[in-house]
Amino acid sequence: MSSSDSAALRPIPEFDGVHQIWPRGKRLEAIRDAASTYRERFLNQGQVRAVKSVDIAAAPYPARFAFQGYSVNVNPFISIINRMFVIQFDGFDGTLKTLVWEPTVAAGSAEAPFYDKLQRFARRLGLESAFVDYYNDPDQVLPRLGLTNADVDYISFDHLHVQDLRMILGSSEPIDGESAPRQPLFPNAKLLVHRKELGTFDAMHPMQWAWYVEDGMRGVPEDRLEVFDGDVELGVGVSLLWTPGHTDGNHSLVVNTPDGVWVSSENGMAADSWQPELSRIPGVRRTAAFYGREVVLNANTLEDSLDQYDSMVKEKTLASPSPRNPQWRQVIPSSECANRKRQWPVVPTYSHGGLDYGTITVPARPTTVPGTAPEPG
Structure with missing residues (x-):
């Protein structure tokens, strides 16, 4: 399904064609201009009803990847904290919608080749528990907010690295080592996924292999997927x-x-990644300035480093200055470098913390009398 085939999603015309502009310097400026133009329209459309963030887990991550090799590292590994967001907003059909962003299941992430090999190595050294911390299970967050997992309309991830979608969307066949097919964590939710991201599972390149869960989409029902192209709006404020x-x-x-x-x-x-000129992580500000770069990439997979650079400029152009500290733009990593003494000096110069806006609303649910069918509509 393309974005134009879905009544729930609207394409964003401001970005039409900008990713095809050549040469690359002109493409970057076109993306920046389009993001600035769209930002004004987006701000005037209205706000989401509520946003709540919850930390899910902390996992080890090579320090040389985190800031594109610019940082001076004492410890070769840092910890990154995975966040899940619950967003409620008014859909374009006028109804309340609930989106869960980044509901990472840690057991699925451990299946990705990189983390599988790392865990095996750590197990041999007796260090398996040194890096990994578990804070919350994605399927237990919603009840604490007054919702049920059945209230979720959409789930999505920025990309599908280290995700076993069978553990989230359910599967028509058992996962290896299990006796029965998985049931979905969010029984009524569809996965919003970009067509190019989904297509990666059809033919994995060796440069992509280490970070994707093999067979992570096998047996996932196609009707659980909402596939889109390009840039899309989901509803008011999102x-x-x-x-x-x-x-x-x-x-x-x-x-x-x-x-x-x-x-x-x-x-x-x-x-620091979006504003290296403010960074106090040794090496980041100076190296970025030496190369004349305004962003610093998360560099574990460089499928296209120029595109990633342009994308980060797109993001920082959209983001508002923080009211708490206006020199920082409001870009919050979905997996953020933790502030831990053992990984000094690679600790964030500034962290926004979590997001907490509005009040989560319990959607209207059909009422039933035992032995009868739900009311239509």
């Missing part, structure tokens, strides 16, 4: 922007709140 580079089908969450626009992305690992 959009998914195509931000290719880290992966071909990478996309970023954009929400409008009482504090302005927030962008969530894994293109960078900390606020």
Whole structure:
């Protein structure tokens, strides 16, 4: 399904054709201009009803990837904290919608070749628990907010690295080692996924292999997928922007709140990534200035580093200045470099923390009398 085939999604015309402009310097400026133009229209459309973020888990990550090799590292590994967001907004059909962004299941992430090999190595050294911390299970977050998992309309990830979608969307066949097919965590939710990201599973390139879960989409029902192209709006105050580079089908969450626009992305690992000129991480500011670069990439997979650079400029152009500290733009990493003493000096110069706006609303649910069918409509 393309974005134009879905009544739920609207394409964003401001970005039409900008990713095809040549030469590359002109493409970057066209993307920046389009993001600035769209930002004004997006701000005037209205705000989401509520946004809540929850930390899911912390996992090890090579420090040399986190800031494109610019940082001076004492410890070869840092910890990154995976966040899940619950967003409620008015759909274009006038009904309340609930989106869960980044509901990572840690057991699925461990199946990705990179983490599988890392865990085996750590197990041999007796260090398996040194890096990994578990905070919350995605399927237990909604009840604490007054919702059920059946209330979720959409789920999405900025890309599908380290995701076993069978554990989230359910499967028609058992996962290896299990006796029965998985049931979905969110029984009524569809996965919003960019067509290029989904297509990666059809033919994996060796440069992509280490970070994707093999067979992570096998047996996932096709009717659980809402596939889109390019940049799309989901409803009032919430959009998914195509931000290719880290992966071909990478996309970023954009929400409008009482504090302005927030962008969530894994293109960078900390606020420093989008504003290296403010960074106090040794090496980051100086190296970025030496090369004349205004962003610093999360560089574990460079499917296209120029595209990723352009995408980060797109993100920071959309994001509003923070009311708490106006020199920082409101870009919040979906996986953020943790602030831990053991990984000093690679600690964020500034962290926005979590997001907490509005009040989560329990959607109207059909009432039933035992032995009868639900009322139509």
